[in-house]
Amino acid sequence: MIRAERLVKRYPGGHEALAGISFHVERGEMTFVTGHSGAGKSTLLRLVAGLERPTRGTLLVDGKNMATLPRRQLPRLRRRMGIVLQDPHLLYDRSVFDNVALPLAIVGMRPREIAGRVRAALDKLGLLGKEHLNPRVLSGGEQQRVGIARAVVGKPDLLLADEPTGNLDPDLAREIMDLFRAFNEVGTTVLIATHDIYLIEHLPYRRLVLERGALRRSDAA
Amino acid sequence: MKLRLRERRKGASPGYQGPKRRREDREEHRHGARPERHGPIADHLYAHRLALAGGLRRMRRSPWATWLTILVVGIALALPTALDLAVDNLGRLADDWRRGADISLFLTPDSDDAAARTLAQRLRDDPEITTVRVITRDQALEELRARAGVGEALDLLGENPLPPVVVVTPAGSDPTHLATLRQRLAGLPGVDLAQMDTQWVERLQALLRLADRLATLLGLLTAVAVAVIVGNTLRLEGQSYAPELRVSRLLGASDADLRRPFLYGGILYGLGGALVAWGIVLLGLAWIAPAVERLASHYPQGLELHGPDLHALLLLGLAGPLLGLVTARVVIGHQIRELENP
Incomplete structure (x- = not known):
């Protein structure tokens, strides 16, 4: 699903966020990306999501070369991804429900069908009572969960999450992790960047450990 | 291979639900983002309906800005429309005046009134001429005396220097036809000069052609203003x-998805502006109509105010939305390209 070869990302000004890493995530695999902050975790996820372009090297996502993929082909790929960023980027001019419904509306799903799916996603994230609220009145952790609901409501083939449990208390964090595992069990490829090694240390998934842009280890758990 | 699979599923007996259900569950989980099938045309129409609703919603959200924009676009579109209408009406008027124009045949200075009457008699049988009138030398002098206020100067001359004039009214009104007739009459023996009393109308028509050009120019400038x-x-x-x-x-969302509501917004602004422009022009016509009627009472042929024809209204109704659409495509297209990722 994701194949990187000597992947380099250098930002203008010379900062090298990724210094030539190579790895392969199989279709249906669940993988963690860990490392200290500034190690390049977020950059790696942004490259896979197509939010930024590689400077050098190869990055194939679902067989598409992210360095050369034409802009107009990116939406088709994005519709098969669920992306959870550190900042959930919710829209504060509409309800929680409408925020979560957005990806379904984009693919042209009709309201009747949307309603059921959005409620199911909100239910999984314990937000069912809050669907009519404006996300502004929610706590940071709740907003984070709305962002996760929005990422999973479309049942993506590839789920990318950058510190998805950053704002959550340990119990909730474990629940969210279980949710990601449930998705993985039905075939979704999952790539999660986290620095919370205690949360994942007992989980049976592979870890890509980044250190200052380089891949230090790639453990099979 | 896929196709065969689907066919098999379709053909599976309804009583046997086991593996089919399981596969559906999995399908549902894996490819859930793909909506129910409605067909590409239905999906397309649905997307456009949503975009139209989105465009309207965005306009409603800032009603002041929306109405101001529509009003300004309307005024801008009304200006060249009104000028075009004015030029059109004056043009019709000039045609009318021209149609009623006579040709004056000034005879050679040595001709007497009898020669004029003979010529007049001959011209009455001409099929291209409806009426013939003779102005004798004395009548011409009287007219000049009364009109120009040069009575004393004329008295000094002693002798009447004016030739008799035969005034004919042509049957036709076609300008080239009239010009040939004038030339033919000028060639008649004893005729010194054949003058059409339409020089000022021709001057007016030349001016109107200029005004027409200006209206076109104003129209182009308006298009730019509306786009801005x-x-x-x-x-x-x-x-x-x-x-x-x-x-x-x-x-x-693709760039096209993001643009679509704004494109409808642009169309709606243009359409709203065109409707306002129609309103302004029609109200303006109603406002000046009584004044035109009063003016018409002074003209024997009468004066009729012509409103914009269907052609002009349709042109306006198309130009507004089209302009809005093109503008939206350029402006929003640029903005979306420049949009940074979250």
Whole structure:
């Protein structure tokens, strides 16, 4: 699903966020990306999501070369991804429900069908009572969960999450992790960047450990 | 291979639900983002209906900016329309005047009134001429005396220097036809000069041609002005919707998806402006109609105010929305390309 070869990302000004890493995530695999902050975790996820372009090297996502993929082909790929960023980027001019419904509306799903799916996603994230609220009145952790609901409501083939449990208390964090595992069990490829090694240390998934842009280890758990 | 699989599923007996259900569950989980099948045309229409609703919603959200934009676009579109209408009406008037124009045949200075009457008699049988009237030398002198206020100067001359004149009214009204007739009459023996009393009408028509050109120029400038007005409103709208645009793109919206509501917005601004322009022009016509009627009472042929024809109204109704659409495509297209990722 994701194949990187000597992947380099250098930002203008010379900062090298990724210094030539190579790895392969199989279709249906669940993988963690860990490392200290500034190690390049977020950059790696942004490259896979197509939010930024590689400077050098190869990055194939679902067989598409992210360095050369034409802009107009990116939406088709994005519709098969669920992306959870550190900042959930919710829209504060509409309800929680409408925020979560957005990806379904984009693919042209009709309201009747949307309603059921959005409620199911909100239910999984314990937000069912809050669907009519404006996300502004929610706590940071709740907003984070709305962002996760929005990422999973479309049942993506590839789920990318950058510190998805950053704002959550340990119990909730474990629940969210279980949710990601449930998705993985039905075939979704999952790539999660986290620095919370205690949360994942007992989980049976592979870890890509980044250190200052380089891949230090790639453990099979 | 896929196709065969689907066929097999379709053909599976309804009583046997086991593996089929399981596969459906899995399908549902894996490819859930794919909506129910409605067919590409239905999906397309649905997307456009949503975009239209989105465009309207965005306009409703800032009603002041919306109405101001529509009003300004309407006024801008009304200006060249009104000028075009004025030129058109004056043109018709000039044609009418021209149609009623006579040709004056000034005979050679040595001709006497009898020669004029003979010529008049001959011309009455001409099929291209409806009426013939003779102005004798004395009548001509009287007319000149009365009109020009040069009585004393004329008295000094002692002898009447004016030739008799035969005034004919042509049957036709076609300008080239009239010109040939004038030339033919000028060639008649004893005729010194054949003058059409339409020189001022011709001058007016030349002026109207100039005004017509100016109306075209004004129309082009208006198109630019409308594009700037609509473009600026849409640019501000695009800016205030930047967060939604960024997030939508993150979630898989294509540039076309992001643009579509704004394109409808541009069309609606143009259409609203065109409707306002129609209103302004029609109200303006109603406002000046009584004055035109009063003026008409002074003209024997009468005067009729012509409103915009269907052609002009349709042109306006198409030009407005089209201009809005093109502007929206350029402005929003640029804004979306420049949009940064979240």
